[in-house]
Amino acid sequence: MIKFALAGNPNCGKTTLFNSLTGSTAHVGNWPGVTVDKREGIYKKCEEPVSVIDLPGIYSLSPYTPEEVIARKYILDEKPDCVINIVDATNLERNLYLTTQIMEIDVPMVIALNMIDALEKAGDKIDAKELEKRLNIPVVKISALKEQGLDELMKRAYEASKIERKGETVLGESALKHLIGDVRIALSGQNVENPLFHAVKLVEGDELEVSAHKETLPMIDEFKKTFKDDVFGTDFEALIADGRYKYISGKFSPVLKRKSEAKFVESRSDKADKVITHRVWGIPIFLLVLFAIFHLTFSENFLYLGSIFNLPTLEDAGLINAEGEAINYGVRWLACIYDGAVYSPGVIFNNIWNDMIVGELFGFIQGGVENSGMSEWATGLINNGIIDGVSSVLSFLPWILTLFLFFSILEDSGYMARIAFILDKMFRKFGLSGRAFMPMIMGFGCSVPAIINTRTLADEKERTATIRVIPFFSCGAKLPILTAIAGGIVAYFGVGNADIITYGMYLLGILTAVLSVLIMRGTTLKGETPPFIMELPAYHAPQFKNLMLHLWDKTKHFVKKAFTIIIASTIVIWVLTHFSFNWKYLADEQINQSIMAGISQLFQPIFTPLGFGSQLGEYGWVFVVGAIAGLIAKENVIATFATLGACLVAVAGLDITGLDINSEDGIDAVRAMIQVTGIGVPGLIAYIAFNMTTIPCFAAVATAKAELGSKSRYKLTLLFWLLTSYIVSSLVYTVGSWPWCAVLWAAALAGVIAFIVVRNKNVKIKE
């Protein structure tokens, strides 16, 4: 099968084109660096099937980061039949810089002038035929987003792939032409493939080339000695870059006719950026946006309308009877939207899903199982083990989808890239560049792609530090833990608001990440913070298709996990909590004699300083089981709660007013656990903190292992996660229980910072 590679600058629309050509659903984001690995799809409309390879975005063929190496290696070593160079038409001059480098390789190529619709909308025009003539390479105008010009592009690419092409350089008119020519002849004599490309890179002093052609270096150095430039001296890299840009602005750029002759026209994006990326208001605006998202997702008092207007509850209005039941079906629907306060969109979606769909469906199934005449253990396994476990995870789908809908809107609109820019100044003080923010923010979705995205970081130490703190940015799978426990706290203790507790826990995760980075970059991972240069994409209205794809992805992820890993885990947990060591079946009330209780009680004392250990008495081990089950997948924590909560309800003497253990949101399971174990608010918050900062799920651990490279760094990372979670949760528990402990913790933190400062000063003096 013939292979076409898609190459171009970051955020020029490669993945959008890839999706349009192959019908794939690869993740598209409005910021540079979304794609960090190559991916493959099939285009079937040509005369023969074509394998299309989407490469990570690159600004040049001199790579600095791992994902740039992937792109360069593919073009040079895999020898695609054609390179489709995607050029952002709205940024012609800068995009053509990469074009001039690909042109030097002996590979057929076609230029796809993408975003031509946006360019023409702005009133500018590109003479594609003239550009094609000047470049001597086929040029096709396309809009990957609107799927315009794609058939023509592939037709021209297919034709080009059948014709052999020799590399050409735009440096033929520069002062270096003789030097490059001499090196090219020398390399051709050695039968080196792509001699022109390698010659230019060798003259540049590209490190990959220098190490690959060591034997040729003395000769090149001799050639170089004969050359000196008045402006750049012997900085050949700068000389070549200057030569390329001079040629581009002289020969290629004139094909672009701008509507306005003014060199800089302030766009709407520029105007918006004056406020959004303001050095004073930028961060408060970001925190406000983040709070608005949490309020819209979790608040049961939308815009605080209930408190402001003192709205009546459904009970006050006589729509709910003395038993707490709605008087008719319509009121049940109304209760999903309003009860003394208007609910936020996330809560409405959640109520409809759980009360009207999942609750009804699973309630019907559980009723059927109970009436089937099966024995007690079989009914328990199906209802309390499998159904409660799976439904407790599925019940969080609305909240997860709502939250990620808002995050996707921020990403697709281009705001996320601005946040990286806003935070760069702050990050720099902690030893990271703003570039590290993008993988971190991806961590709110899932740690696995976030860890992979750290490939965009050139500095190895910065990358290691970033990988270590990514799990602290609470992923979607941790959301059920947060919301169920926050809901349990509000419902049982009647304190706080679920949205504020959830928001606070997200901020705690961010704060832990910042402090950890500060300590790591001041001690074991010390190093220079690399400069941060990122192109800010233009703002645009989020694409409906992209948003839906992101949400579909999340739905698929959760449903698939619920019916695979979660279902298997709940079965194992149910069996281990309902059988004793001598393999005798135990009723729900007897779970303290189970295998699971026996094993977990051994570990219980370890968690005492964290607030969910021995102080919780004989049933305290249930929290330990949840935390350990979370190491497989974080959704397991709440699935375990649901399974164990059902047993705890049966424990003698349990009486919680209004408790409905069969409700699907896991909150009542938490209430049952609070009632039985006597855990307090500090212990519960510490439990959330522990799950947020401890070793992530096994998929994230495997990814971190692969990305960190060395075994020792991986082991240290595991130790770091364990220690951090232990310290953070014990801090939360002790300060929450005995506020004066805050003084001790502050003193300890000050001591650590003082130690780092003094140590670093001593190191500097020695140097």
Next chain:
Amino acid sequence: MKLIEILLIIVAAAIVVSVAAVAVINRKKGRNSCGCDCSSCGCNCCASKTREAKSDDETKKLPQ
């Protein structure tokens, strides 16, 4: 024990064994070990140590 209960034991055991087996097979094949194949993930890297090792070698040669 009723037939349906025996069947339940078999199905439950099959679920646990197959989930564990698929996870192990995926990992050996170098596929995403969580198995969700999310588009945002693009992760076929979790266990492909050989390719990573090669990539690391290249990275080490890069200017920092």
